Amino acid sequence: MTVRTCAAVAAVLLSAGCGAAKTEEKPLPPVDVKAASMKAGFTTVERLAEAAKKEGELNVIALPRDWANYGEIIDTFADKYGIKVNQFEPTASSQRAIESAAQLKPDVFDLSLEAAVANAARFAPYKVAGWQDVPDHVKDRNGAWYAGYGGYMSLGYDSRHVRPPTSFADLLRPGYKVALPGDPRQTAAAFNGVMAASLVDGVPQVQRGVELFDKLRKAGQLTQQSSANVVVDWDYLNATRTAKPGESWKVTIPKDAPLGAYYVQAINKDAPHPAAARLWQEFLFSDEGQNLFLKGYARPARGEAMVMKGTLDTQVAAQLPAPPGPPVLLTIPQTDAAKAYLKKNWAR
Structure with a gap:
Protein backbone atom coordinates (compact mmCIF):
# COMPACT_ATOMS: atom_id res chain seq x y z
CA MET A 1 0.00 0.00 0.00
CA THR A 2 1.41 3.39 -0.98
CA VAL A 3 1.74 6.35 1.35
CA ARG A 4 -0.94 8.11 -0.68
CA THR A 5 -3.31 5.14 -0.34
CA CYS A 6 -2.64 4.90 3.41
CA ALA A 7 -3.39 8.57 3.79
CA ALA A 8 -6.63 8.15 1.89
CA VAL A 9 -7.70 5.19 4.06
CA ALA A 10 -6.82 7.12 7.22
CA ALA A 11 -8.92 10.03 6.05
CA VAL A 12 -11.91 7.75 5.45
CA LEU A 13 -11.58 6.21 8.93
CA LEU A 14 -11.36 9.60 10.64
CA SER A 15 -14.33 10.83 8.67
CA ALA A 16 -16.40 7.84 9.74
CA GLY A 17 -15.56 8.27 13.41
CA CYS A 18 -15.55 12.02 13.86
CA GLY A 19 -17.55 13.55 11.02
CA ALA A 20 -16.21 15.09 7.83
CA ALA A 21 -13.79 17.95 8.31
CA LYS A 22 -14.28 21.05 6.21
CA THR A 23 -11.33 22.07 4.09
CA GLU A 24 -11.02 25.25 2.12
CA GLU A 25 -9.67 24.86 -1.39
CA LYS A 26 -7.08 27.42 -2.34
CA PRO A 27 -7.99 29.39 -5.46
CA LEU A 28 -5.93 28.47 -8.50
CA PRO A 29 -3.51 31.11 -9.81
CA PRO A 30 -4.60 33.06 -12.90
CA VAL A 31 -3.88 31.54 -16.30
CA ASP A 32 -0.76 32.82 -18.09
CA VAL A 33 -1.04 31.86 -21.77
CA LYS A 34 2.60 32.80 -22.40
CA ALA A 35 4.08 30.75 -19.56
CA ALA A 36 7.20 28.64 -20.03
CA SER A 37 5.53 25.43 -18.80
CA GLY A 151 14.71 9.14 -38.61
CA TYR A 152 17.57 7.69 -40.61
CA MET A 153 18.53 8.49 -44.19
CA SER A 154 17.58 5.43 -46.22
CA LEU A 155 17.46 3.83 -49.64
CA GLY A 156 13.97 2.94 -50.81
CA TYR A 157 14.01 0.57 -53.79
CA ASP A 158 11.69 -1.34 -56.11
CA SER A 159 12.40 -4.97 -55.27
CA ARG A 160 10.86 -6.17 -58.55
CA HIS A 161 13.47 -4.44 -60.68
CA VAL A 162 16.69 -4.08 -58.67
CA ARG A 163 18.63 -6.02 -56.10
CA PRO A 164 18.73 -4.64 -52.53
CA PRO A 165 21.50 -2.01 -52.34
CA THR A 166 23.67 -2.44 -49.25
CA SER A 167 25.61 0.82 -49.58
CA PHE A 168 25.59 4.08 -51.49
CA ALA A 169 28.47 2.75 -53.58
CA ASP A 170 26.15 -0.02 -54.86
CA LEU A 171 24.05 2.62 -56.60
CA LEU A 172 26.79 3.05 -59.21
CA ARG A 173 26.13 -0.46 -60.53
CA PRO A 174 24.15 -0.78 -63.78
CA GLY A 175 20.37 -0.91 -63.43
CA TYR A 176 19.89 1.55 -60.61
CA LYS A 177 17.94 4.73 -61.41
CA VAL A 178 18.44 7.02 -58.41
CA ALA A 179 16.56 10.11 -57.20
CA LEU A 180 17.03 12.65 -54.44
CA PRO A 181 13.96 14.32 -52.89
CA GLY A 182 14.83 17.75 -54.28
CA ASP A 183 17.80 20.08 -54.57
CA PRO A 184 20.24 19.54 -51.65
CA ARG A 185 20.91 23.29 -51.56
CA GLN A 186 17.24 23.92 -50.75
CA THR A 187 15.75 20.75 -49.26
CA ALA A 188 16.88 19.29 -45.94
CA ALA A 189 16.09 15.70 -46.93
CA ALA A 190 18.12 15.95 -50.15
CA PHE A 191 20.98 17.65 -48.31
CA ASN A 192 21.09 14.82 -45.77
CA GLY A 193 20.98 12.29 -48.59
CA VAL A 194 24.21 13.74 -49.99
CA MET A 195 25.71 13.81 -46.49
CA ALA A 196 24.80 10.17 -45.81
CA ALA A 197 26.60 9.22 -49.01
CA SER A 198 29.62 11.22 -47.83
CA LEU A 199 30.20 9.35 -44.55
CA VAL A 200 33.52 7.59 -43.98
CA ASP A 201 33.66 5.77 -40.64
CA GLY A 202 30.98 8.08 -39.31
CA VAL A 203 32.73 11.28 -40.44
CA PRO A 204 31.10 13.42 -43.17
CA GLN A 205 33.20 14.29 -46.21
CA VAL A 206 30.86 16.36 -48.36
CA GLN A 207 33.08 16.25 -51.44
CA ARG A 208 32.75 12.45 -51.46
CA GLY A 209 28.96 12.69 -51.45
CA VAL A 210 28.91 15.21 -54.29
CA GLU A 211 31.27 13.07 -56.34
CA LEU A 212 29.01 10.02 -56.02
CA PHE A 213 25.97 11.87 -57.33
CA ASP A 214 28.08 13.43 -60.08
CA LYS A 215 29.10 9.94 -61.20
CA LEU A 216 25.45 8.88 -61.18
CA ARG A 217 24.57 11.92 -63.29
CA LYS A 218 27.33 11.25 -65.83
CA ALA A 219 26.22 7.60 -66.09
CA GLY A 220 22.64 8.68 -66.76
CA GLN A 221 21.48 7.10 -63.51
CA LEU A 222 20.40 10.24 -61.64
CA THR A 223 16.75 10.91 -62.38
CA GLN A 224 13.42 12.21 -61.05
CA GLN A 225 11.47 10.36 -58.36
CA SER A 226 8.71 9.43 -60.82
CA SER A 227 11.11 7.32 -62.90
CA ALA A 228 13.49 6.11 -60.18
CA ASN A 229 13.79 2.59 -58.81
CA VAL A 230 15.82 3.89 -55.85
CA VAL A 231 14.92 6.96 -53.81
CA VAL A 232 17.29 8.46 -51.24
CA ASP A 233 15.08 9.83 -48.46
CA TRP A 234 14.20 9.63 -44.76
CA ASP A 235 13.26 6.12 -43.72
CA TYR A 236 9.83 7.23 -42.50
CA LEU A 237 8.99 8.62 -45.94
CA ASN A 238 10.31 5.62 -47.84
CA ALA A 239 8.59 3.26 -45.39
CA THR A 240 5.21 4.89 -45.95
CA ARG A 241 5.27 3.60 -49.51
CA THR A 242 5.84 0.01 -48.36
CA ALA A 243 2.46 -0.05 -46.60
CA LYS A 244 0.47 0.28 -49.83
CA PRO A 245 -1.26 -2.96 -50.96
CA GLY A 246 0.64 -4.81 -53.67
CA GLU A 247 3.62 -2.47 -53.38
CA SER A 248 7.05 -3.99 -54.03
CA TRP A 249 8.85 -1.05 -52.44
CA LYS A 250 11.34 -1.92 -49.69
CA VAL A 251 13.62 0.13 -47.47
CA THR A 252 17.15 -0.33 -46.20
CA ILE A 253 19.49 1.80 -44.10
CA PRO A 254 23.08 1.25 -45.30
CA LYS A 255 25.33 -0.06 -42.54
CA ASP A 256 28.16 2.25 -43.51
CA ALA A 257 25.93 5.35 -43.60
CA PRO A 258 23.74 5.51 -40.46
CA LEU A 259 23.00 9.22 -40.80
CA GLY A 260 20.14 10.38 -38.61
CA ALA A 318 8.53 -3.44 -35.04
CA GLN A 319 7.51 -2.32 -38.55
CA LEU A 320 10.22 0.36 -38.77
CA PRO A 321 13.27 -0.28 -40.98
CA ALA A 322 15.99 -1.88 -38.86
CA PRO A 323 18.69 0.67 -37.96
CA PRO A 324 22.35 -0.41 -38.29
CA GLY A 325 23.19 1.17 -34.95
CA PRO A 326 23.20 4.57 -33.22
CA PRO A 327 22.76 7.41 -35.71
CA VAL A 328 25.48 9.79 -36.79
CA LEU A 329 24.11 13.28 -36.09
CA LEU A 330 25.73 16.17 -37.95
CA THR A 331 26.97 19.05 -35.84
CA ILE A 332 26.01 22.62 -36.73
CA PRO A 333 29.59 23.45 -37.87
CA GLN A 334 29.62 20.32 -40.09
CA THR A 335 26.26 21.30 -41.57
CA ASP A 336 27.33 24.89 -42.21
CA ALA A 337 30.58 23.82 -43.87
CA ALA A 338 28.81 21.28 -46.06
CA LYS A 339 26.16 23.78 -47.17
CA ALA A 340 28.86 26.28 -48.11
CA TYR A 341 30.58 23.60 -50.19
CA LEU A 342 27.35 22.63 -51.95
CA LYS A 343 26.56 26.25 -52.72
CA LYS A 344 29.86 26.55 -54.58
CA ASN A 345 30.10 23.11 -56.18
CA TRP A 346 26.72 21.38 -56.64
CA ALA A 347 25.77 23.27 -59.81
CA ARG A 348 28.98 22.08 -61.48
Whole structure:
Protein backbone atom coordinates (compact mmCIF):
# COMPACT_ATOMS: atom_id res chain seq x y z
CA MET A 1 0.00 0.00 0.00
CA THR A 2 1.41 3.39 -0.98
CA VAL A 3 1.74 6.35 1.35
CA ARG A 4 -0.94 8.11 -0.68
CA THR A 5 -3.31 5.14 -0.34
CA CYS A 6 -2.64 4.90 3.41
CA ALA A 7 -3.39 8.57 3.79
CA ALA A 8 -6.63 8.15 1.89
CA VAL A 9 -7.70 5.19 4.06
CA ALA A 10 -6.82 7.12 7.22
CA ALA A 11 -8.92 10.03 6.05
CA VAL A 12 -11.91 7.75 5.45
CA LEU A 13 -11.58 6.21 8.93
CA LEU A 14 -11.36 9.60 10.64
CA SER A 15 -14.33 10.83 8.67
CA ALA A 16 -16.40 7.84 9.74
CA GLY A 17 -15.56 8.27 13.41
CA CYS A 18 -15.55 12.02 13.86
CA GLY A 19 -17.55 13.55 11.02
CA ALA A 20 -16.21 15.09 7.83
CA ALA A 21 -13.79 17.95 8.31
CA LYS A 22 -14.28 21.05 6.21
CA THR A 23 -11.33 22.07 4.09
CA GLU A 24 -11.02 25.25 2.12
CA GLU A 25 -9.67 24.86 -1.39
CA LYS A 26 -7.08 27.42 -2.34
CA PRO A 27 -7.99 29.39 -5.46
CA LEU A 28 -5.93 28.47 -8.50
CA PRO A 29 -3.51 31.11 -9.81
CA PRO A 30 -4.60 33.06 -12.90
CA VAL A 31 -3.88 31.54 -16.30
CA ASP A 32 -0.76 32.82 -18.09
CA VAL A 33 -1.04 31.86 -21.77
CA LYS A 34 2.60 32.80 -22.40
CA ALA A 35 4.08 30.75 -19.56
CA ALA A 36 7.20 28.64 -20.03
CA SER A 37 5.53 25.43 -18.80
CA MET A 38 2.07 23.99 -18.30
CA LYS A 39 2.42 23.93 -14.51
CA ALA A 40 3.56 27.56 -14.35
CA GLY A 41 0.86 28.92 -16.63
CA PHE A 42 -2.13 26.66 -16.30
CA THR A 43 -1.62 24.30 -13.33
CA THR A 44 -3.39 21.45 -15.17
CA VAL A 45 -3.77 20.28 -18.75
CA GLU A 46 -7.53 20.76 -18.40
CA ARG A 47 -7.06 24.49 -17.77
CA LEU A 48 -4.62 24.68 -20.69
CA ALA A 49 -7.16 22.98 -22.97
CA GLU A 50 -9.88 25.35 -21.77
CA ALA A 51 -7.74 28.40 -22.54
CA ALA A 52 -6.80 26.99 -25.96
CA LYS A 53 -10.42 26.22 -26.79
CA LYS A 54 -11.34 29.84 -26.08
CA GLU A 55 -8.79 30.91 -28.69
CA GLY A 56 -10.42 28.41 -31.05
CA GLU A 57 -7.68 28.16 -33.69
CA LEU A 58 -4.10 27.04 -34.28
CA ASN A 59 -1.88 28.12 -37.17
CA VAL A 60 0.66 25.59 -38.42
CA ILE A 61 3.11 25.89 -41.30
CA ALA A 62 5.21 23.51 -43.43
CA LEU A 63 3.38 20.35 -42.30
CA PRO A 64 2.56 18.08 -45.29
CA ARG A 65 -0.23 15.71 -44.33
CA ASP A 66 1.75 12.74 -45.72
CA TRP A 67 4.86 13.61 -43.71
CA ALA A 68 5.39 11.64 -40.45
CA ASN A 69 1.61 11.08 -40.19
CA TYR A 70 0.87 14.78 -39.73
CA GLY A 71 -2.51 14.41 -41.44
CA GLU A 72 -3.80 12.14 -38.68
CA ILE A 73 -1.99 14.14 -36.00
CA ILE A 74 -3.67 17.39 -37.06
CA ASP A 75 -7.12 15.79 -37.37
CA THR A 76 -6.82 14.03 -34.00
CA PHE A 77 -5.79 17.24 -32.25
CA ALA A 78 -8.62 19.23 -33.87
CA ASP A 79 -11.25 16.63 -32.93
CA LYS A 80 -9.91 16.06 -29.43
CA TYR A 81 -9.95 19.72 -28.41
CA GLY A 82 -12.44 21.31 -30.79
CA ILE A 83 -9.81 23.63 -32.26
CA LYS A 84 -9.63 24.61 -35.93
CA VAL A 85 -6.18 24.01 -37.40
CA ASN A 86 -5.17 26.40 -40.19
CA GLN A 87 -2.52 24.79 -42.40
CA PHE A 88 -0.24 27.30 -44.17
CA GLU A 89 2.15 26.36 -47.01
CA PRO A 90 2.36 22.60 -46.27
CA THR A 91 5.34 22.03 -48.60
CA ALA A 92 7.43 24.98 -47.37
CA SER A 93 11.00 24.38 -46.25
CA SER A 94 12.20 25.21 -42.75
CA GLN A 95 13.84 28.39 -44.02
CA ARG A 96 10.69 29.43 -45.87
CA ALA A 97 8.63 28.84 -42.71
CA ILE A 98 10.88 31.21 -40.79
CA GLU A 99 10.98 33.84 -43.53
CA SER A 100 7.19 33.94 -43.94
CA ALA A 101 6.39 33.97 -40.21
CA ALA A 102 5.92 37.75 -40.03
CA GLN A 103 3.31 37.61 -42.78
CA LEU A 104 1.53 34.30 -42.12
CA LYS A 105 1.82 34.35 -38.31
CA PRO A 106 2.14 30.62 -37.50
CA ASP A 107 1.73 29.64 -33.87
CA VAL A 108 4.22 26.78 -34.02
CA PHE A 109 7.13 25.54 -36.11
CA ASP A 110 8.44 22.13 -37.19
CA LEU A 111 12.03 22.75 -38.28
CA SER A 112 15.35 21.18 -39.11
CA LEU A 113 17.80 21.40 -36.23
CA GLU A 114 20.07 23.95 -37.88
CA ALA A 115 17.13 26.24 -38.72
CA ALA A 116 15.92 26.09 -35.13
CA VAL A 117 19.36 26.82 -33.67
CA ALA A 118 19.88 29.78 -36.01
CA ASN A 119 16.50 31.30 -35.13
CA ALA A 120 16.18 30.48 -31.42
CA ALA A 121 15.55 34.15 -30.56
CA ARG A 122 12.27 33.99 -32.49
CA PHE A 123 10.78 31.32 -30.22
CA ALA A 124 8.93 31.43 -26.92
CA PRO A 125 10.63 29.09 -24.40
CA TYR A 126 8.33 26.29 -23.30
CA LYS A 127 9.10 22.98 -21.57
CA VAL A 128 6.50 20.29 -22.13
CA ALA A 129 5.43 17.90 -19.38
CA GLY A 130 7.62 15.18 -20.91
CA TRP A 131 10.68 17.46 -21.07
CA GLN A 132 12.94 15.11 -19.13
CA ASP A 133 12.26 12.30 -21.63
CA VAL A 134 13.70 14.27 -24.56
CA PRO A 135 17.46 13.61 -24.93
CA ASP A 136 19.58 16.55 -23.80
CA HIS A 137 21.59 16.76 -27.02
CA VAL A 138 18.49 17.47 -29.14
CA LYS A 139 16.85 20.22 -27.11
CA ASP A 140 17.67 23.78 -26.11
CA ARG A 141 18.33 23.88 -22.37
CA ASN A 142 16.12 26.98 -22.02
CA GLY A 143 13.21 25.41 -23.92
CA ALA A 144 13.38 27.45 -27.13
CA TRP A 145 13.25 24.28 -29.28
CA TYR A 146 13.14 20.51 -28.74
CA ALA A 147 13.22 17.43 -30.95
CA GLY A 148 9.84 15.85 -31.65
CA TYR A 149 10.74 12.96 -33.96
CA GLY A 150 13.51 11.79 -36.22
CA GLY A 151 14.71 9.14 -38.61
CA TYR A 152 17.57 7.69 -40.61
CA MET A 153 18.53 8.49 -44.19
CA SER A 154 17.58 5.43 -46.22
CA LEU A 155 17.46 3.83 -49.64
CA GLY A 156 13.97 2.94 -50.81
CA TYR A 157 14.01 0.57 -53.79
CA ASP A 158 11.69 -1.34 -56.11
CA SER A 159 12.40 -4.97 -55.27
CA ARG A 160 10.86 -6.17 -58.55
CA HIS A 161 13.47 -4.44 -60.68
CA VAL A 162 16.69 -4.08 -58.67
CA ARG A 163 18.63 -6.02 -56.10
CA PRO A 164 18.73 -4.64 -52.53
CA PRO A 165 21.50 -2.01 -52.34
CA THR A 166 23.67 -2.44 -49.25
CA SER A 167 25.61 0.82 -49.58
CA PHE A 168 25.59 4.08 -51.49
CA ALA A 169 28.47 2.75 -53.58
CA ASP A 170 26.15 -0.02 -54.86
CA LEU A 171 24.05 2.62 -56.60
CA LEU A 172 26.79 3.05 -59.21
CA ARG A 173 26.13 -0.46 -60.53
CA PRO A 174 24.15 -0.78 -63.78
CA GLY A 175 20.37 -0.91 -63.43
CA TYR A 176 19.89 1.55 -60.61
CA LYS A 177 17.94 4.73 -61.41
CA VAL A 178 18.44 7.02 -58.41
CA ALA A 179 16.56 10.11 -57.20
CA LEU A 180 17.03 12.65 -54.44
CA PRO A 181 13.96 14.32 -52.89
CA GLY A 182 14.83 17.75 -54.28
CA ASP A 183 17.80 20.08 -54.57
CA PRO A 184 20.24 19.54 -51.65
CA ARG A 185 20.91 23.29 -51.56
CA GLN A 186 17.24 23.92 -50.75
CA THR A 187 15.75 20.75 -49.26
CA ALA A 188 16.88 19.29 -45.94
CA ALA A 189 16.09 15.70 -46.93
CA ALA A 190 18.12 15.95 -50.15
CA PHE A 191 20.98 17.65 -48.31
CA ASN A 192 21.09 14.82 -45.77
CA GLY A 193 20.98 12.29 -48.59
CA VAL A 194 24.21 13.74 -49.99
CA MET A 195 25.71 13.81 -46.49
CA ALA A 196 24.80 10.17 -45.81
CA ALA A 197 26.60 9.22 -49.01
CA SER A 198 29.62 11.22 -47.83
CA LEU A 199 30.20 9.35 -44.55
CA VAL A 200 33.52 7.59 -43.98
CA ASP A 201 33.66 5.77 -40.64
CA GLY A 202 30.98 8.08 -39.31
CA VAL A 203 32.73 11.28 -40.44
CA PRO A 204 31.10 13.42 -43.17
CA GLN A 205 33.20 14.29 -46.21
CA VAL A 206 30.86 16.36 -48.36
CA GLN A 207 33.08 16.25 -51.44
CA ARG A 208 32.75 12.45 -51.46
CA GLY A 209 28.96 12.69 -51.45
CA VAL A 210 28.91 15.21 -54.29
CA GLU A 211 31.27 13.07 -56.34
CA LEU A 212 29.01 10.02 -56.02
CA PHE A 213 25.97 11.87 -57.33
CA ASP A 214 28.08 13.43 -60.08
CA LYS A 215 29.10 9.94 -61.20
CA LEU A 216 25.45 8.88 -61.18
CA ARG A 217 24.57 11.92 -63.29
CA LYS A 218 27.33 11.25 -65.83
CA ALA A 219 26.22 7.60 -66.09
CA GLY A 220 22.64 8.68 -66.76
CA GLN A 221 21.48 7.10 -63.51
CA LEU A 222 20.40 10.24 -61.64
CA THR A 223 16.75 10.91 -62.38
CA GLN A 224 13.42 12.21 -61.05
CA GLN A 225 11.47 10.36 -58.36
CA SER A 226 8.71 9.43 -60.82
CA SER A 227 11.11 7.32 -62.90
CA ALA A 228 13.49 6.11 -60.18
CA ASN A 229 13.79 2.59 -58.81
CA VAL A 230 15.82 3.89 -55.85
CA VAL A 231 14.92 6.96 -53.81
CA VAL A 232 17.29 8.46 -51.24
CA ASP A 233 15.08 9.83 -48.46
CA TRP A 234 14.20 9.63 -44.76
CA ASP A 235 13.26 6.12 -43.72
CA TYR A 236 9.83 7.23 -42.50
CA LEU A 237 8.99 8.62 -45.94
CA ASN A 238 10.31 5.62 -47.84
CA ALA A 239 8.59 3.26 -45.39
CA THR A 240 5.21 4.89 -45.95
CA ARG A 241 5.27 3.60 -49.51
CA THR A 242 5.84 0.01 -48.36
CA ALA A 243 2.46 -0.05 -46.60
CA LYS A 244 0.47 0.28 -49.83
CA PRO A 245 -1.26 -2.96 -50.96
CA GLY A 246 0.64 -4.81 -53.67
CA GLU A 247 3.62 -2.47 -53.38
CA SER A 248 7.05 -3.99 -54.03
CA TRP A 249 8.85 -1.05 -52.44
CA LYS A 250 11.34 -1.92 -49.69
CA VAL A 251 13.62 0.13 -47.47
CA THR A 252 17.15 -0.33 -46.20
CA ILE A 253 19.49 1.80 -44.10
CA PRO A 254 23.08 1.25 -45.30
CA LYS A 255 25.33 -0.06 -42.54
CA ASP A 256 28.16 2.25 -43.51
CA ALA A 257 25.93 5.35 -43.60
CA PRO A 258 23.74 5.51 -40.46
CA LEU A 259 23.00 9.22 -40.80
CA GLY A 260 20.14 10.38 -38.61
CA ALA A 261 18.46 13.68 -37.87
CA TYR A 262 15.67 15.09 -35.76
CA TYR A 263 13.02 17.64 -36.61
CA VAL A 264 12.37 20.00 -33.75
CA GLN A 265 9.34 21.86 -32.42
CA ALA A 266 9.10 25.48 -31.33
CA ILE A 267 6.50 28.10 -30.44
CA ASN A 268 6.45 31.41 -32.27
CA LYS A 269 7.25 34.23 -29.85
CA ASP A 270 4.50 36.23 -31.60
CA ALA A 271 1.99 33.37 -31.73
CA PRO A 272 -1.56 34.73 -32.21
CA HIS A 273 -2.93 31.73 -30.28
CA PRO A 274 -0.38 31.19 -27.47
CA ALA A 275 -2.47 28.76 -25.39
CA ALA A 276 -3.32 26.63 -28.44
CA ALA A 277 0.37 26.62 -29.37
CA ARG A 278 1.28 25.24 -25.94
CA LEU A 279 -1.51 22.68 -26.04
CA TRP A 280 -0.24 21.53 -29.46
CA GLN A 281 3.20 20.91 -27.99
CA GLU A 282 1.78 19.01 -25.04
CA PHE A 283 -0.21 16.86 -27.47
CA LEU A 284 2.77 16.14 -29.73
CA PHE A 285 4.90 15.08 -26.76
CA SER A 286 2.20 13.06 -25.02
CA ASP A 287 2.26 9.28 -25.38
CA GLU A 288 -0.62 9.61 -27.84
CA GLY A 289 1.15 12.17 -30.00
CA GLN A 290 4.48 10.36 -29.99
CA ASN A 291 2.79 7.10 -30.98
CA LEU A 292 1.06 8.92 -33.85
CA PHE A 293 4.51 9.97 -35.14
CA LEU A 294 5.53 6.33 -34.78
CA LYS A 295 2.49 5.27 -36.80
CA GLY A 296 3.95 7.41 -39.59
CA TYR A 297 7.25 5.45 -39.27
CA ALA A 298 9.04 8.37 -37.59
CA ARG A 299 11.03 7.67 -34.45
CA PRO A 300 9.58 9.64 -31.50
CA ALA A 301 11.98 11.73 -29.43
CA ARG A 302 10.56 10.28 -26.19
CA GLY A 303 10.79 6.76 -27.61
CA GLU A 304 13.45 5.36 -25.26
CA ALA A 305 11.67 6.65 -22.16
CA MET A 306 8.35 5.32 -23.47
CA VAL A 307 9.86 1.86 -23.91
CA MET A 308 10.96 1.90 -20.28
CA LYS A 309 7.50 3.05 -19.19
CA GLY A 310 5.71 0.52 -21.40
CA THR A 311 3.79 3.19 -23.31
CA LEU A 312 5.41 2.84 -26.76
CA ASP A 313 3.35 0.99 -29.38
CA THR A 314 5.79 -1.88 -29.85
CA GLN A 315 3.76 -3.51 -32.62
CA VAL A 316 4.09 -0.43 -34.78
CA ALA A 317 7.73 0.06 -33.75
CA ALA A 318 8.53 -3.44 -35.04
CA GLN A 319 7.51 -2.32 -38.55
CA LEU A 320 10.22 0.36 -38.77
CA PRO A 321 13.27 -0.28 -40.98
CA ALA A 322 15.99 -1.88 -38.86
CA PRO A 323 18.69 0.67 -37.96
CA PRO A 324 22.35 -0.41 -38.29
CA GLY A 325 23.19 1.17 -34.95
CA PRO A 326 23.20 4.57 -33.22
CA PRO A 327 22.76 7.41 -35.71
CA VAL A 328 25.48 9.79 -36.79
CA LEU A 329 24.11 13.28 -36.09
CA LEU A 330 25.73 16.17 -37.95
CA THR A 331 26.97 19.05 -35.84
CA ILE A 332 26.01 22.62 -36.73
CA PRO A 333 29.59 23.45 -37.87
CA GLN A 334 29.62 20.32 -40.09
CA THR A 335 26.26 21.30 -41.57
CA ASP A 336 27.33 24.89 -42.21
CA ALA A 337 30.58 23.82 -43.87
CA ALA A 338 28.81 21.28 -46.06
CA LYS A 339 26.16 23.78 -47.17
CA ALA A 340 28.86 26.28 -48.11
CA TYR A 341 30.58 23.60 -50.19
CA LEU A 342 27.35 22.63 -51.95
CA LYS A 343 26.56 26.25 -52.72
CA LYS A 344 29.86 26.55 -54.58
CA ASN A 345 30.10 23.11 -56.18
CA TRP A 346 26.72 21.38 -56.64
CA ALA A 347 25.77 23.27 -59.81
CA ARG A 348 28.98 22.08 -61.48
